[in-house]
Amino acid sequence: xxxxxxxxxxxxxxxxxxxxxxxxxxxxxxxxxxxxxxxxxxxxxxxxxxxxxxxxxxxxxxxxxxxxxxxxxxxxxxxxxxxxxxxxxxxxxxxxxxxxxxxxxxxxxxxxxxx
Numbered sequence: 001x002x003x004x005x006x007x008x009x010x011x012x013x014x015x016x017x018x019x020x021x022x023x024x025x026x027x028x029x030x031x032x033x034x035x036x037x038x039x040x041x042x043x044x045x046x047x048x049x050x051x052x053x054x055x056x057x058x059x060x061x062x063x064x065x066x067x068x069x070x071x072x073x074x075x076x077x078x079x080x081x082x083x084x085x086x087x088x089x090x091x092x093x094x095x096x097x098x099x100x101x102x103x104x105x106x107x108x109x110x111x112x113x114x115x
Contacts, residue, residue, distance in 0.1 A: 016112040018076055023060070025071035027079055035076065038112055039083035050090045051113045052076050055098040062097055070094030076110045 016038055018031045027035065042048060054073030056065035073092040081087050 014114055018072075018110050018112065020072055022057070023068065025068060025075045027075055032079075035079050036083070038114070039080055039085055041114065042080070042085045042089065048089070048114055050080070050085075051115065052090060052092045052110050053113075054092070054094040054110045056096060058097045066094055066096035068094075069096050073110050076112065 016034050018034055019028065020026070020031075021028060038050070042050065052073045054069035054071070054076075056068040056072070058065070070092070071094075073094050077087065077090045077092050080090060
């Protein structure tokens with residue numbers, strides 16, 4: 001009986017959301033494990049790329065929120081590069097405001113998409 005070839009499993013995720021505190025681009029300690037998980041997957045799959053899109057709440061001026069969303073996306077990229085992921089494999093973008101009010105979902109720091 002011939003054995004079936006091993007299949008490289010896809011990750012249990014295709015998108016990871018990293019949350020930040022209000023008006024902050026510092027990655028929270030409780031979010032670090034998600035970044036570790038993405039870095040481990042990327043190390044095992046050197047053919048994959050990442051897109052990191054940053055968001056911010058609507059609280060405050062839109063110009064600041066656009067900058068904050070970029071800072072957040074770049075903070076996650078920096079954390080991945082510090083974990084030995086090649087920066088050339090990571091695209092970042094800040095989208096600015098998202099959602100309404102102070103709902104924590106509005107402060108989604110970044111959505112990391114693997115492709």
